[in-house]
Amino acid sequence: MCRFLIYKGADPIRLSNLLTKPQHSIINQSFDSRLRLDRRRPINGDGFGLAYYPTEEPSISIKRHHSDEILDKILNKEDSEKESLWSENLNKEVEREEQEVGPSIFKAITPAWNNENLRILAERTKSKLMFAHVRASTYGVLSETNCHPFNYHSITFMHNGGVANFKKVRRRFLNELDDEFFNIVQGSTDSECCFALFVHILHSYGYDPSRSKGKFGSKVLRKVMNETISRIKYWTKEANKIVAEEKFKLENDQEFKRKLSLTKIKEIQESKEEPSMLNFAVTDGESIIVSRYISSKVDEAPSLYFSCGSDFVERKQGEFNMHRVDKKNKMVLVSSEPITFERNDWTAIPTNSLLTILKDQTILLHPIIDEYYQKNPLFIRDSGFSTRKGQMGYIPKDDIVNADGKVIKDNSSDINKYSAHVRFPAIPPLDSERRDHLI
Structure with a gap:
């Protein structure tokens, strides 16, 4: 592991x-x-x-690097407009710079x-x-x-x-996600699905995970973490229930067993009811x-x-x-x-x-x-x-x-x-x- x-x-x-x-x-x-x-x-x-x-704060680089275009705009304005225009463009530069900070x-x-x-x-x-x-x-x-x-x-x-019996609940993870966060998942692991779920829940609570400042505070992150664990825990129960039902049918329902491939029978036999480790x-x-x-x-x-x-x-x-x-x-x-x-x-x-x-x-x-x-x-x-x-x-x-x-x-x-x-x-x-x- x-x-x-x-x-x-x-x-x-x-x-x-x-x-x-x-x-x-x-x-x-x-x-x-x-x-x-x-x-x-x-x-x-x-x-x-x-x-x-x-380790460097965004504001440091912003003070060092103002584009010529912004300076030209400010210098061509009347004195009364210079201060407000400087502030407006500086805020835009700060936002752009913070957007890139990760x-x-x-x-x-x-x-x-x-x-x-x-x-x-x-x-x-x-x-x-x-x-x-x-x-x-x-x-x-x-x-x-x-x-x-x-x-x-x-x-x-x-x-x-690991998420217990993840293959049985993977679709539940993906169906839960908005399109934007569905596309976060580039690999095939349970861990990345857990991450996408975390970001999805953060967004559902009214916070924009892609916002420029990107600082949400410990209370918000803790609340989202609790909800993420709660949903995975619930799906783990569902997965374990499916495992138990399949094992019971395999042992007691010959019609059910005849419809299964040898690979599926082996998968059911090897599956276990387990807790998720998160x-x-x-x-x-x-x-x-x-x-x-x-x-x-x-x-x-x-x-x-x-x-x-x-x-x-x-x-x-x-x-x-x-x-x-x-x-x-x-x-x-x-x-x-x-x-x-x-x-x-x-x-x-x-x-x-x-x-x-x-x-x-x-x-x-x-x-x-x-x-x-x-x-x-x-x-x-x-x-x-x-x-x-x-x-x-x-x-x-x-x-x-x-x-x-x-x-x-x-x-x-x-x-x-x-x-x-x-x-x-x-x-x-x-x-x-x-x-x-x-x-």
Whole structure:
């Protein structure tokens, strides 16, 4: 399955300090994921993608570059008209410039660890906001159009996980979309359909995803993310219901079975009722919303961590850690797996919750309260399903326990004998925005 990494900071960081230099960087994770519990160690070699936002504000370039045409128009007018004409044309230039401001996107279908262009780009580029993704395909062929992150104007989106029985609900996704957002989907993945659905819902709430400024605010993005998850969750239930009905008919209705091809019979036999794993990340270039979600009340979602502080420092070659010299965050990292082995630097995001990173790097945590929300803070979710999918790592700070509650003291291969569980604190419901969980 996939892995992703997010950086947001007050100051730009050299991308190589995140992508290539750390011992457990996302590039190294793509072929050597140390935290996966399963022995298969699946390789993320089906392409990668990088989206990074420019560090220069549009207004700077606008002040430097006014066209001769605009200046001529202003100079030929009376003094009384010059000020208003200057303001009018400047606003148009600002709008045009902001229209062009979005992330730079770099994608390739070669393995991330073997791409010289990526190494050079990471070494020579700095950014205050970066999304990176390595892919192990579940749906869709090997092509750049299927590589994350996906982008529409200022909005960038990526996904780790999968929509359960996606082939059975793909048409529902596409039928839901307006024509404009239907055409966003260039590839064949469930993830890109989820992105198109997100943009469609944003538009249906009265916001223009293609507008020039492109800043929607964290509350709007969080609301749209909740609705996106809600619709996918509902369609997952429909898909699982179809799977159950087809299996029942195959076993009990000989007439139904005779009408099916051998390929279709095999497909029904191999299909399973499963939850959807929806670890999403979206940004408008200013705020970031990240979900860690699974449509199950008992299973653990794919692993997801965050780290925040003042500076990300390399002590020795390849050994980084997060320095904290102030209560206020200057930078935030979010990663499917920690990119360092400094256990105290990383915190697991609770399952079925949203992490919000504001413009000033403030972090908020919100629970997703639905039928899969666990009110009991002591409840231990089963990570067996995510482990079998290659999505689960042990939590460095917490105990790993087996189904009987026995603590497994180390992360040796003996862990693989168990259907491992990990202790996560539940987030209490919020009465209002004022009770956001500030970190």
